[in-house]
Amino acid sequence: MSVRTPDPDPDWTPEDAARPASNPGWLSDIELAEVRGRLPLLYVEAVPVRLDGLGVVTEVGALLRAKPTGEINRTLVSGRVLFGETLRDALFRHLEKDLGPMAFPQLPPSPVPFSVAEYFPMPGISPFTDDRQHAVSLAYIVPVTGTCEPRQDALEVTWMTPEEACQPALIAEMEGGRGTLVKQALASVGRLP
Amino acid sequence: MSVRTPDPDPDWTPEDAARPASNPGWLSDIELAEVRGRLPLLYVEAVPVRLDGLGVVTEVGALLRAKPTGEINRTLVSGRVLFGETLRDALFRHLEKDLGPMAFPQLPPSPVPFSVAEYFPMPGISPFTDDRQHAVSLAYIVPVTGTCEPRQDALEVTWMTPEEACQPALIAEMEGGRGTLVKQALASVGRLP
Amino acid sequence: MSVRTPDPDPDWTPEDAARPASNPGWLSDIELAEVRGRLPLLYVEAVPVRLDGLGVVTEVGALLRAKPTGEINRTLVSGRVLFGETLRDALFRHLEKDLGPMAFPQLPPSPVPFSVAEYFPMPGISPFTDDRQHAVSLAYIVPVTGTCEPRQDALEVTWMTPEEACQPALIAEMEGGRGTLVKQALASVGRLP
């Protein structure tokens, strides 16, 4: 049976409540905590963007998030891939969870990510860290055409020009080294300032 | 001054008529014919696709075209990049020319093509041939959300499932080896049967 | 403590014997069996290739493998990513394990895979199946310049031209749908017949 801790699983969504606790396909928080020290976990991640009529990236979106500690930081759309779930289903689920049901994200035709971010609990192995776990995240650029209404613990979605998104202060605010992921995303679309 | 031959330049569009013949940025047909034997020409090419709500390619579009000889064949959206024109502008111009103004193509955020097709006048150097010229074509997958009304010499746009598009008979009908390009496109989105 | 079953963990290597059984970073076989029904496991996969002097893929390598049941099939270099291990380290470890120490594989400069293969226990969700687990595999093309001496349960490495590798009989022999992965690999390097 699933036991929720005060620091909620950031992957938990209201839909989770409907899942039978005994479903062998998902882990309880306690089981997840154990597994987190044993296996790399698979994540998907999205850099939301706005495009102009010719497909040029004009803006990048970041989530402003309040952590349980009260600390504020910025992050991208990201979350775990569940057992039996396709990458596209996971990407869509996390986009809807983080940007709301009216964001109308356009998932890319190709399942090949623009970058693979390796998050380690200890710094120095890669540009990315996650003190909870070793996670490997497939990162996609996802054009968003609708209106974003962040749910859960996200305070707002901030849209920035490529130049604004790459300012050192903002890069430093991005959780777990995701500023590097934003720069990689912009480079892959020819928009790195 | 531009002289039109009975076999029209497939890149010619109604808008061309409005261009001053003396514009140094474009070539007359005679000049173009001369350059075609001296330099590789730069092309852009689009594989039109339909996506489902999760971004999976469900259909591929091909143009059914009647050649001046009366021969019928299939091809993709393609055309030359003009002097001073960006790749995106060229891609959009040829998409509108071949699919009509209501196709609503979604140009990809990244300018990196899924394949670079090298067309040579003589077969055997690459999978692609073009007896008029040596052309190098940057090929993109372009989701199309609207209605296609082929203009110019195209008879219709045929939409096919990935399985249908990869049947040997259909692959063989594609002009200049473009059947290989269709298979490369489907492979790049994980949909090669 | 780790208990080995008659059907050995294909990821086990002689080096594993040197690892303390109590290392919290790895799972015993029993634990791994439990996790396999709960979480997607992260794999890396390599399509070994031979290149000519201009970088053109001339041959593709496949492993001929005898299963514990006596059945013979073909597969690619693949294996699990361990806790704390980078993707490159995992890729190198599995290449050495499957091709021997004299293969001299050239790992690609970019960590972005040419394809992401999603293996599910049940067929029909994707082109790939693995009846043991849900695995997500980052697939890379890896030029090999030395001599391959398959170790473990692999009988030999077979080198084939792109045309040979894509023959339906051979595609069908590839384990878990990996024939599709070979075709995707060849398409990504412009060598799909």
Added chain:
Amino acid sequence: MSVRTPDPDPDWTPEDAARPASNPGWLSDIELAEVRGRLPLLYVEAVPVRLDGLGVVTEVGALLRAKPTGEINRTLVSGRVLFGETLRDALFRHLEKDLGPMAFPQLPPSPVPFSVAEYFPMPGISPFTDDRQHAVSLAYIVPVTGTCEPRQDALEVTWMTPEEACQPALIAEMEGGRGTLVKQALASVGRLP
């Protein structure tokens, strides 16, 4: 017949002298000058890199070049694709021309570039400028394993760590905006600082 101007065609190589002046497949300098104002020219470009044993980019190479005006700047390996020449042949020819015969460049298996750089005579259209022409350049990352002996007008090849290569002073020294191309290259291999 070809007439050489004091400012030599940077694409000219000693081998050119052996070509019959009447070869219809190449242009004289006068013809080339005329075409340069009419058509986008197709280029290939290489970012030379050094790799460690796991394929990680450890150094980036740039050419230090003295222009006819005496000005010194930095550039990458680049040059025109000739009529009838494959992209790989062009890439290899320019690598040998700029890095010497003992550089042993490893051309990538895939013909898909990491970036397509659009050079325009006028600034502001893209990050790249070339006051001679409109050129579209397919850019590749090319590991180099041997010794570089720059030929022609290149003074030396400078090897830099990713951090050194991305310093603003160095980025600014790169000809025609190629500093952006270096950053895009490093981002594509996960090494953008």
